[in-house]
Amino acid sequence: MNEVSQQARRGPSQRNVEIGVALVTGLLGAVTMIGSWQVGIGWGVEGPRAGFFPFYVGLIIAGCSLVNVVKAASETPVGDLFADYGQLGSVMSVMIPTAIYVAVIPYTGIYAASIVLIAVFMKWLGRYGIALTLAISIGVPVSIFLMFEKWFLVSLPKGPIEDLLGL
Amino acid sequence: MEDVVNLFHGFAVVLQPFNLAVMVLGIVLGVIIGVLPGLGGANGIAILLPLTFSMSPTSAIIMLSCIYWGALFGGAITSVLFNIPGEPWSVATTFDGHPMAQQGRAGEALTAAFTSSFVGALFAVIVITLVAPLVALFALKFGPAEKFSVFFLAFCSFIGMGKEPPFKTLVSMMIGFALAAVGLDSVTGQLRLTFGFTDFLNGFDFLIAVIGLFGIGEILLTMEEGLAFKGKAVAINPRVVWQTWLELPRYWMTSLRSCLIGCWMGISPAGATPASFMSYGIAKRISKRGFNFGKGEIEGVVAPETAAHAAGTAALLPMLSLGVPGSPTAAVLLGGLLIWGLQPGPLLFVEQKDFVWGLIASMYIGNLVGLIIVLTMVPLFAAILRIPFSVIAPVILVICAIGAYTVHNSTFDVVMMLVFGIVGYVMKKCDYPLAPMVLAIVLGDKAEEAFRQSLLASQGHLAVFWSNGLVGSIMALGLISLFWPLIQGAWSRMRARPAS
Amino acid sequence: MSHALKAALLGAAVLSVSPVSAALAAWEPTRTVEIIVPAGPGGGADQMARVVQGIVTKHNLMKQAMVVINKAGAAGGEGFLDVKGSNANPHKLVITLSNLFTTPLATGIPFNWKDLTPVAMMALDEFVLWVNADKPYKSVKDYITAIKAKGPGEFKMGGTGSKQEDQIITVAIEKAANVKLTYIPFRGGGEVAVQLVGGHVDSTVNNPIEAVAQWRAGKVRPLCVFDGKPLPYTDKVTADMAWSDIPTCKSQGLDMEYVMLRGFFMPAGVTKDQVAFYVDLLQKVRETPEWKDLMKTGAFNQTFMIGDEYAKWVAAEEARHRDLMTAAGFLAGK
DSSP: OTTSOTTTOOOOBHHHHHHHHHHHHHHHHHHHHHHHHHHOOSEETTEEOTTHHHHHHHHHHHHHHHHHHHHHHHHSOTTOBSOOHHHHHHHHHHHHHHHHHHHHHHHHHHHHHHHHHHHHIIIIISOOOHHHHHHHHHHHHHHHHIIIIIISOOOOOBOHHHHHHTO | OHHHHHHHHHHHHHTSHHHHHHHHHHHHHHHHHHHSTTSOHHHHHHHHGGGGGGSOHHHHHHHHHHHHHHHHHHHHHHHHHHSOOSSGGGHHHHHHHHHHHHTTOHHHHHHHHHHHHHHHHHHHHHHHHHHHHHHHHHHHTOOHHHHHHHHHHHHHHHTTOSSSOHHHHHHHHHHHHHHHHSEEOTTTOOEESOTTOGGGTTOOOHHHHHIIIIIIHHHHHHHHTTSOOGGGGOOOOTTHHHHHHHHGGGGHHHHHHHHHHHHHHHHTTOOHHHHHHHHHHHHHHHSTTGGGTTSSOTHHHHHHHHHHHHHHHHTHHHHHHHSOOSSHHHHHHHHHHHHTTOOOSTTHHHHOHHHHHHHHHHHHHHHHHHHHHHHHTHHHHHHGGGSOHHHHHHHHHHHHHHHHHHHHTOHHHHHHHHHHHHHHHHHHHTTOOSHHHHHHHHHHHHHHHHHHHHHHHTTTOGGGGGSSHHHHHHHHHHHHHHTHHHHHHHHHHHHHHHHO | OHHHHHHHHHHHHHHTTSTTHHHHTTOOOOSOEEEEESSOTTSHHHHHHHHHHHHHHHTTOOSSOEEEEEOOTGGGHHHHHHHHTSTTOTTEEEEEOTHHHHHHHHHOOSOOGGGEEEEEEEEEEOOEEEEETTSSOOSHHHHHHHHHHHOTTOEEEEEESSSSHHHHHHHHHHHHHTOOEEEEEESOHHHHHHHHHTTSSSEEOOOHHHHHHHHHTTSEEEEEESSSSOOSOOSBSSSSOBGGGSOBTGGGTOOOOOOEEEEEEEETTOOHHHHHHHHHHHHHHHHSHHHHHHHHHTTOBOOOEEHHHHHHHHHHHHHHHHHHHHHHTOSOOO
16 A cells, blocks of 8 residues: 555545445344344343344444544544555455455356456466466366266256356 | 384285376376366266275275375465465464565475365374274264364354454354355244345355455455565575574474364364364464464464364264264265275274275375375465466466355355455455454354254253263353453563562 | 266166066256255255265266255255245255155245155154153153143253254144143254253154164163054063054054155256156165165165155145144244
């Protein structure tokens, strides 16, 4: 973080992100309380009911989140950045391909998606040559296939390509 | 004395060439299973169980227990190198093991982890050899109330240890409890917190949470810091094993303490996970260098690894002598025993001497062989970190996705893994500690279940947690360790006063 | 490859003597066959599935491999929903226990056994009333007297899971003997047996296989079996008793019966040929010595049913469970 000089850095402030996170956890606490309420939060004759513990867990989450909102608003130094846009850009360059990867697995199966993911990373972020990229991006999923499906008999999601190949 | 004769007979059985070959094969398979997060020890053994049906029961159990040792050793590898614990009890190993790897000390961390596992397991096997019958009686004392007190102690010795803001620690831990509560309430048989989504029926599995929070979160953080593992340039030193060994005897006290914690947790049977967390928490409080825990302290690897493996090994004892599995892996082994026509239970030690002592002998030798195998590979494992990030990162992502998928064979879990990854990244940036959340996910529902079982048994009287010496003293220990910082502060003030 | 081929030919040869052979030649698995276990590893259903897997692998009864997958979430609901969602997939079997009925009724998850295709009932699992051997009660009568003497709710019954078979039996005992017990749910049968040995609960209704080791070691004592007639296994298990020496609960004045289904189902929408293949496979499994050993150790009731007879039995069982659970107040709220 220190390599970048203070003037050049722009990005979301730590303060806003902290407040945002605390609000989200507070919401989570509220949802937990509602869910617990639905199954009963009382203390029956035979000890606590199904919602008893989760309800108070939700209450503590909500309460502490409130404290965290106040603390974030009052105590976080104003100049602090969560991360600058350049850093967030690099994070996104992993997050977005991974999100797409995760989203397409149910349709293409895990093997085809993995080949593309590894190839994209190597070509785009690593700037490797075609030969090496192809070798690794195909080699890794194939060895995973052999290891899981053939050796350990664990079935992983497959798509139309595997069906076509009769695997 | 008869036992010693039996044990030597067991050694003779194990040292037959076929059994030795089976042993090496088992350990190598186990290491592979441990490294791939999709194949935990329990899964791996379940999958390989049919392979062993054609062997004699003794060879079969040697192979399976060696897979188990191998998986235990293998679990430490991903924890140290990639911050991905493959099993719940490897979580505490990441706290200091991964920072060490980032500082270029992966070889040291791995050597410490492997050696500690060996020491812990060896200690537990010696306990099994010497006091097996007594120990079985001790395990019978653990009813629901005693079990709850153990979980309580695990939480108490672990929380309040971080430098993170207390309210953030509390939020993190409570979210862990809330996630652990999702799904079926095992005491009333009701569904809760599912809001009608069938994907939530299974609850949130620990493995998906840690793969996301630790593994994916780590990759995102690494990206932010500029696309490189820091330890990349470090030369591979083949003598790292010896150098680390010279350093390890310094931590004999930590090792001994962790061995005792581990054996106790394994036998009771609370399991290896509370053992590793408890041992880490206590080591951190007692150690002179406790302030540096979490930043790459070798003692922070020794403590949880020793305890986890002492517990994992000791857990086999209640399985053999009582028929209660102390861990999921032990549960699958139990199924195997039944298929071979062996009935685990109090009579196994009397009726199947060959088998039992063969197994115990294989624990000694299997562990030693396992240690030698993994130690020779330390430089190789450490070299994995030299692979450029843009190659290793997508491969890790793929393996994480497979790991998340295989937990319930559900692609929804893969999505949850990514969500946890983003949560992990943001939480880490905002100074929320992740460890309490993971601890709560792993132990939360078990602790709640034991608490409510106790109350059912006592018809709602909380006094059940002080009803006998055993449960009372564990609860007291828990309270002491919870307020340890206060007690310590008061103590040092009292000592300071007469001086001034 | 040739080995597998030989096994297949051998299989075909065996089939030709059975009446369904014509249909069988028509279909065989082309992929790895999964057995879904709607319970955790180590339980009764899991053990049975793994034994079947072991037998099929060891005796080469099928060309393709067979794997066992545990889907224990939501009291097995996870496993059932998975099979329900695999419409017409002929490479999936599910082994059931009573949670086939109890889980949908108790949790309200959208599932019914009619979403599945029945394949075969492999056996019925028995339930036995066990007490700690150190306790003075030697008969059901002593036991009931002791419960009454102690007062309502003071006597603790341990069992597996909540609102499942063990608790249903407990409620039935309460009704039959007009007493009140406190039921404490645990995760698995082995744990329940140990809680009984450790004296943390007063009695259990473990399946024979879950408690036999403790019985042989003299730690627990069987009082009666919840079946219509005594068990058929006459080999001595302890020094002086065999499974057949345990009286039925009915004969001891506890008027009730309960047995649990251990059977296989497939997803809906599979063809007749496909079901016939698995029926035949399971029949062959039943002929092996390993299976017979399991039946003997676990003192199973070896009733075997397929087709309409099986479906009818399941339907009747479902109605019975609905009645039992309604009476006990175990149905899902909404």
